[in-house]
Amino acid sequence: MLSTPEEKNKQPLLNQRRRMLLTIVIALLFLLSVVLGGLFLDEGRIATNLNERNVPPSFDHLFGTDWLGRDMFTRTIMGLSLSIGVGLLGATGSALIALVLGMTAASMGRVADRVISWIIDLFLSVPHLVTLILIAFTLGGGFKGIVIGLMLTHWPSLARVVRAEVLQVRSAEYVQMSKQMGKPRWWIALHHILPHISPQILIGFMLLFPHVILHEAAVTFLGLGLSPHEPAIGIILSESMKYLSSGMWWLAFFPGLCLLIVVRTFDQIGEYLRTLIDPTRAHE
Amino acid sequence: MSTVMAGRQQIISLIGNGVTKGVFKMIKKLGFFLLMKGIRMATLLVAICFISFLLIKNSPIDPIQAYIGADMLNVGPEQRAKIAAYWGLDQPVGVQFLNWGSAILSGDLGTSMIYRRPVADIIGERFVNSLALMLTAWALSGIIGFILGVVAAMKKGTWIDRIIKGYCYTLASTPTFWMGLLVLIVFAVWLKWFPVGMGVPAGVLAEDVTLLDRIKHLILPAITLSILGVANVALHTRQKMIDVLQSEYVLFARARGERGFVLFWRHGLRNVALPAITLQFAAFSELFGGAVLAEQVFSYPGLGQATVEAGVRGDVPLLLGIVIFSTLFVFIGNLIADLIYKVLDPRMRGGEHYAFYSRRKK
Numbered sequence: 001m002l003s004t005p006e007e008k009n010k011q012p013l014l015n016q017r018r019r020m021l022l023t024i025v026i027a028l029l030f031l032l033s034v035v036l037g038g039l040f041l042d043e044g045r046i047a048t049n050l051n052e053r054n055v056p057p058s059f060d061h062l063f064g065t066d067w068l069g070r071d072m073f074t075r076t077i078m079g080l081s082l083s084i085g086v087g088l089l090g091a092t093g094s095a096l097i098a099l100v101l102g103m104t105a106a107s108m109g110r111v112a113d114r115v116i117s118w119i120i121d122l123f124l125s126v127p128h129l130v131t132l133i134l135i136a137f138t139l140g141g142g143f144k145g146i147v148i149g150l151m152l153t154h155w156p157s158l159a160r161v162v163r164a165e166v167l168q169v170r171s172a173e174y175v176q177m178s179k180q181m182g183k184p185r186w187w188i189a190l191h192h193i194l195p196h197i198s199p200q201i202l203i204g205f206m207l208l209f210p211h212v213i214l215h216e217a218a219v220t221f222l223g224l225g226l227s228p229h230e231p232a233i234g235i236i237l238s239e240s241m242k243y244l245s246s247g248m249w250w251l252a253f254f255p256g257l258c259l260l261i262v263v264r265t266f267d268q269i270g271e272y273l274r275t276l277i278d279p280t281r282a283h284e
Numbered sequence: 285m286s287t288v289m290a291g292r293q294q295i296i297s298l299i300g301n302g303v304t305k306g307v308f309k310m311i312k313k314l315g316f317f318l319l320m321k322g323i324r325m326a327t328l329l330v331a332i333c334f335i336s337f338l339l340i341k342n343s344p345i346d347p348i349q350a351y352i353g354a355d356m357l358n359v360g361p362e363q364r365a366k367i368a369a370y371w372g373l374d375q376p377v378g379v380q381f382l383n384w385g386s387a388i389l390s391g392d393l394g395t396s397m398i399y400r401r402p403v404a405d406i407i408g409e410r411f412v413n414s415l416a417l418m419l420t421a422w423a424l425s426g427i428i429g430f431i432l433g434v435v436a437a438m439k440k441g442t443w444i445d446r447i448i449k450g451y452c453y454t455l456a457s458t459p460t461f462w463m464g465l466l467v468l469i470v471f472a473v474w475l476k477w478f479p480v481g482m483g484v485p486a487g488v489l490a491e492d493v494t495l496l497d498r499i500k501h502l503i504l505p506a507i508t509l510s511i512l513g514v515a516n517v518a519l520h521t522r523q524k525m526i527d528v529l530q531s532e533y534v535l536f537a538r539a540r541g542e543r544g545f546v547l548f549w550r551h552g553l554r555n556v557a558l559p560a561i562t563l564q565f566a567a568f569s570e571l572f573g574g575a576v577l578a579e580q581v582f583s584y585p586g587l588g589q590a591t592v593e594a595g596v597r598g599d600v601p602l603l604l605g606i607v608i609f610s611t612l613f614v615f616i617g618n619l620i621a622d623l624i625y626k627v628l629d630p631r632m633r634g635g636e637h638y639a640f641y642s643r644r645k646k
Contacts, residue, residue, distance in 0.1 A: 118327070118328075121324070121328060122328055122331055122332065122335075124569070125328050125332065125611050125614055125615060125618075126332060126569075126607060126610060126611050126614065127569045127570075127572040127573045127576075127610050127614060128569065128570075128573055129572070129573035129576050129577070129591075130572070130573070130576075130591060130606065130607055130610050133576075133591060133592070133595040133603075134336060134339060134340075134595075134603065134607055135339065136595070137340075137343060137595045137598070137603065138339040138340060138342065138343040139343070140343065210456075210457050214457070214459055217459055217461075218459065218460065218461060218573075218577055221459075221461050221577070221580070222576070222577070222580055222592045222595070222596070223592070223596050224592075224595050224596060237459075237461060237462060237465060240465070241465065241581070244465065244468060244469055244473060249469045249473070252462065252465040252466070252469065253466070253469070256459060256462030256465065256466070257462075259459055259462065260454070260457060260458050260459065260462070263457035263459075264453070264454060264457045266457075267453070267456070267457050
C-alpha cells in the first residue's frame with residue numbers, strides 16, 4: 001500500500017526499527033521482573049490463611065484468594081516464573097537438537113539427510129500432546145518427564161529451517177573456496193556455517209518458547225506434568241475447575257490471562273527479532 | 285518472461301497430446317504416489333510402535349503391579365511369576381515386541397485395564413464422540429477462518445485488518461484449556477445456557493439420551509476449539525489472498541472495473557480455497573491435541589479424555605492403542621491434504637509441465 005503524502009512528510013520521533021528495539025527491551029524487562037518476582041515474592045503470602053478464603057479480587061489481593069486463603073497473585077507470579085524456567089530448559093534443549101540434526105542433515109551427505117528427514121516425519125506424525133503424554137507417562141511424570149518431553153517434541157520444525165539455511169550457505173562461494181583449500185568439514189561447519197545460522201537459531205528459539213510454555217501448562221493441567229505441590233499455572237487452572245461452578249471465576253481468569261500475556265510477549269519478541277535480523281523480511 | 289512463454293507452449297503441447305493420455309498418466313502417477321506414501325507410513329508406524337513399546341517397557345510402572353492393584357497383599361511371588369509367564373513377561377524384549385506386534389496386526393489391541401474391555405472397542409466408541417466434536421470444530425473454524433482471512437486481505441492496512449490480525453496472533457498464544465474454562469464460566473455458570481460438563485446428562489439411562497442432549501453437550505467444546513482453530517487458517521489465507529491480489533490478473537481485473545465481492549468470487553476464491561482446505565487437513569495433529577484439552581475441561585467422553593485417563597492411571601494397552609490410532613488419524617489428514625493438491629489443483633496435474641507455476645510462490 002502506498003503511504004499518503006502526510007505520512008511521508010511526518011518524521012516520527014522513533015522510526016520503526018527503534019520502536020521495535022524499544023519494545024523488545026521493555027518486553028524483556030517485563031519478563032525479567034516476572035521471573036525475579038517469582039523468585040523473591042514472600043512465600044508467606046501463599047501460606048494457608050483460613051480467615052481470608054474465597055475473597056474476590058481487591059486491592060489487598062489483586063487476583064483474589066482461593067479456598068485455602070492463598071493469594072492468587074503471588075501464586076500466579078510464581079507459576080509464571082516456573083513456566084518460564086521450564087520453557088527455557090525445554091526450548092534450549094529443542095534448539096540444540098534442531099541445530100545438531102539440521103546441520104548434520106545438510107552437511108553429512110544424502111544418507112544422513114534421508115535418515116534425519118525420516119526422524120522428523122516420525123516426530124511430526126504423532127500429535128504433540130500424545131507424544132508428551134507418552135513421554136511424561138514413561139518417565140513417571142514430574143519435572144524431569146515434562147522437560148525431557150518438551151525437548152524431544154519441539155525441534156522438528158526448527159530443524160527443517162536450519163537444514164534449509166545450511167544448504168544455502170554451503171553452496172556459497174566462500175564455503176566452496178574454503179573446501180577447495182582443504183579445510184576439514186567440521187572446521188567449515190564451525191567457522192563458516194555456524195555464525196551464519198546463529199540468528200536463525202536465536203529467532204527459532206524465541207519462537208519455540210511460547211509453544212513450549214503452552215504445552216507445559218497443558219500437560220500439567222492434564223495431570224501428567226509438574227507435581228501438584230508446585231505453584232504451576234497448569235495446576236492452578238486444573239484445581240480451579242472444581243470451584244468454577246460456584247462462581248469463583250477469578251481463580252481461572254487471571255492466571256490464564258497472565259500466561260497468555262507472557263506467551264504473547266515472547267511471541268512478539270521473536271517476531272520483532274525476526275523482522276530486525278532477517279534481511280528478507282526487512283521491508284515489513 | 286521466457287519461462288512463461290515456454291510454459292505456455294508446454295501447456296499447448298499437452299492439450300495437443302490428448303486428454304486421455306494425460307488422465308492415464310495422472311492415475312499412474314497417483315498410484316505410485318499412494319504406494320510410496322503407504323510404504324513410508326508403514327515404516328513410520330512400525331518405528332512408532334517399537335519406540336512407544338520400548339518407552340513403556342522402561343517406564344517405572346510394573347504391569348503386574350498395575351494389574352493386581354489393591355490385591356497386592358493376597359498375591360505371593362509364585363503367583364506373580366505365574367502371571368508374568370502367562371503374559372510372556374519373562375521372555376526377552378524382542379520376543380515380547382514381536383508377540384505384541386503380531387497381535388496388533390491381527391487387530392487385537394489388548395484389553396484396557398481401566399475399563400476391562402477390548403481397547404479397539406473403547407477407541408471406536410470414544411472416537412465416534414470425538415469425531416462429532418472435531419468435525420464440528422474443524423468445519424466451523426475452517427469456514428470462519430477463511431472468511432476472516434479473505435476480509436483481512438481485501439481490507440489490508442485498515443483497522444479491520446489490524447483487528448483480525450491482532451485477534452489471530454493473540455489466539456495463537458492462548459492456552460486451549462483456559463479458553464475452555466472461560467467459555468465454561470460465561471455460558472454454563474453465568475448464563476446457564478448449557479450444562480457444566482459430561483457428554484450426556486447425569487442420572488439418565490443411556491437409552492434415554494436424545495440427540496438433542498448430545499448436541500447440547502457438544503456445543504461448548506466445539507465453540508472453544510473453533511475460536512482457537514480460526515487463527516491459523518485466517519493468517520494463512522490472508523497471506524495467500526494478498527499474494528493473489530498483487531498478481532497481474534487481479535490488476536487487469538481491477539482495470540476492467542471489477543471490485544469487492546465480484547473480484548474475490550471470480551479470481552480469489554478458487555486460488556485461495558485450496559491452500560486453506562489443505563492446511564485444515566494438515567492440521568489434524570493440532571486438532572487432536574486441542575480435542576484432548578477441550579474434552580478434559582468439559583469432561584466430554586471422547587478419545588482425548590481416554591488418552592488422559594490412560595496416561596494418569598497407567599493403562600498401558602489403551603495408551604499404546606491411542607498412540608497408534610492418533611498416528612493413523614494424522615496420517616490420513618496429511619494424505620488427504622496431499623491428494624487434494626494433486627487431484628484438484630490443475631497446476632499440479634501434469635507434473636513437470638506445470639511445475640514452475642507451483643514453485644513460483646514458495
